[in-house]
Amino acid sequence: MAGVSGCIKYSMFIFNFVFWLCGIVILALAIWVRVSDDTQEILSSEDLGSSPYIAVNLLIAVGAVIMVLGFLGCCGAIRESRCMLLLFFIGLLVILLLQVAAGILGAAFKPESDRILNETLYENTKLLSATDGSGKEFQQVIIGFQEEFKCCGLVNGAEDWGNNFQQYPKLCECQDAEELCTNYNGKRVYKEPCISFIKDLLAKNVIIVIGIAFGLAVVEILGLVFSMVLYCQIGSK
Known part of the structure; x- marks a missing residue:
């Protein structure tokens, strides 16, 4: 044997x-x-x-x-x-x-997950414009993300920040090439919203x-x- x-x-x-x-x-x-x-x-x-x-x-x-x-x-x-x-x-x-x-x-279920991601990001734009402190932590995360990836807001650009836009002096401040920037409320900010960068980051992960x-x-x-x-x-x- x-x-x-x-x-x-x-x-x-x-x-x-x-x-x-x-x-x-x-x-x-x-x-x-x-x-x-x-x-x-x-x-x-x-x-x-x-x-x-x-x-x-x-x-x-x-x-x-x-x-x-x-x-x-x-x-x-x-x-x-x-x-x-x-x-x-x-x-x-x-x-x-x-x-x-x-x-x-x-x-x-990839199409369904993409739809849920879009809905989540659109829903979270409310946290950026929240002024009662409920979205404070989320706002700080997005501010860091904006600085790293040179984008502004989640879906609609600087508009997503609502009344909070004036509270952060350097929020979305653009100091790069002209094609990356736009003017919002008299301030030069990044044109591209962060939704595309978030999707790319998730896709890589x-x-x-x-x-x-x-x-x-x-x-x-x-x-x-x-x-x-x-x-x-x-x-x-």
Whole structure:
């Protein structure tokens, strides 16, 4: 009867040990973000709603699942346990299938997500013109964004700021080429609204996420192959 390949066995162990460490790091960082006093103030902001909590809780769940799978893979490889290797294989396969399903759903609902993004940006223009302090944090974020990307407002340019335009002396101040600037209320400001820059930034981040997901898929497939080969070799001993 054929024996268990030491190369595959220890490759499987090292792969899952790194996988387990990644799970610990993700879980630890997510829990720290969830309980930190500084981040609690940001997460509890009315402007942000409940989305940050959902994202952090999702990271906690992902870190925990990765830890469990890494533990099963490590123990299954070292102890040559077919049961643990099978559980690892099933868990990794489910994650891979969920990634594929998420990719398909993301592609199918892209037009809908674009529509929601547009509606959100148009709705958030109200925060720029708010004078009661409710949109103060959001206004500061957009001011920084404007300075970095040389744009003004969200959708309609400087007009989005309403009565707040006069409260910030250097708001949207344009000191670049003439074609980038326009005059508003006697002030030289950037002509381009920030909506196009925000969309471009999100599109670039989506490409990065797709690249990471593809890389993870390759690693997961390798994990599936290693675990099944080891599973079959243990069974043929």
